[in-house]
Amino acid sequence: TTPTFALPPTGAPPAEVDPKTGRRKSAKAEAAAVQERIAPRKRVTDDEDTLDEAAPETNPGAMSASQDDEDAPRFIKRELPRPRGRFTRVEAQRLSFFELTRAEGKATLEAAIEATEHRYSLLRTLEHRYNGPRGELTQVDMENVLRQHGIMETLEAQEKRNLQTAYASQRGAAGRVAWALGLSPSELQRLTHALLLEEEVEALRERFRNEVLATSHLTHRLDLLGKDKYLADLGIQKRFTESLRKELERLVKDSMSDATDLHSLANVVGRKHGAPAELVTRAFERLGLTEKLRKQLSSQTVNPSH
Structure with missing residues (x-):
């Protein structure tokens, strides 16, 4: 037997049915629908987005979507500790001031005096390692503990030698002396006054004045x-x-x-x-x-x- 195949209908294609009314669309409506599908879509501008956000009641779908976003779990970034690699600088924990007042603190202070040129550099060295009795370590606190151990005279003798040597090598120039010792002009003046060297320093400067003029x-x-x-x-x-x-x-x-x-x-x-x-x-x-x-x-x- 010879197989037979169903032939396609020769008439016009069935018209589309409007899903709302259940009626067939007219040729004019079908053409409009096709034109709407193939026409380029209008791009939504930022102003329209702003209007949509300002009036959420007109778009219940967007409102529900925003509620879903709010209900979604959020991931908060944790505050991680700072890295502690080989080259990371981490400040050492300061020791108590009372460590300096003990008998063992005298050796620590004597070693620090040998490594510094004056009381201001000594204070800068100690304040990074020790706290003061009431917060930051001050110069008064440091000098009190030096007198307690009886080594304030050692520091003053070293300061006098350094000042005399600096004024002689810099030929009486106070600015150069301050720069060489790492002091500000006001610190140099206070140190000279504390060591009672004002007359000696002035006599030394006068000697160099006379040498220059003569x-x-x-x-x-x-x-x-x-x-x-x-x-x-x-x-x-x-x-x-x-x-x-x-x-x-x-x-x-x-x-x-x-x-x-x-x-x-x-x-x-x-x-x-x-x-x-x-x-x-x-x-x-x-x-x-x-x-x-x-x-x-x-x-x-x-x-x-x-």
Whole structure:
């Protein structure tokens, strides 16, 4: 027997049925539905989203979804401890102040005194390791415990040696002394007063003032002219510059006839008195003698008979 197959219907396709009314859609309605399906969808803007959020009662589905989000479990990030790796810096726990007041604390304080230059650096060392009796360790607390152990005199003797050495090596400049010892200017002043070294320090500074003003070597004086901060620290900058200006004017007067310009004048003065010509030229500029000397040299060129 020959198999037979059902043929597709030759008529028009059945019209779609409206699910709401149960009636067949007309050709016009079907075309509108197809057009609606294939038309591009309108993009929702941020303003419309804001309006939807402001009026949640108009969208019960969104309201229920937001309630579901609120009911969903939330995962809160735990506060984990800080890492303690090989290179992590962790502050050591401070010890009690009363550890320093015991007999064993004397050896600790003596070792700390040997490793420091003055009481301020000693305090900075101890305050990282020990608490004070009422919170932070203060200088008064530290000095009291040093006197209790009878080693305050040891610290003061070491401070005096360090101050005397620093003032001698820095040639009386208080600013350089403070920098060398790691002190602020106010700390240096308080330390000098506490050690009763004010008269000794002032006498030492006066000695260096007299040395600077009394030096007769021209090269040394020209070199000191460039050290404004040092001269100002000693309080003799004005006196020194006035003295050097008068000396240079005298030397230039004796050498003016052998020079034709400022450069040759500096060479002549330097050669006669054993000073570098560069320092002489710099002194002319710093002391404000350049224009005056140029006028004198130009007038000498115009009137060679004079």
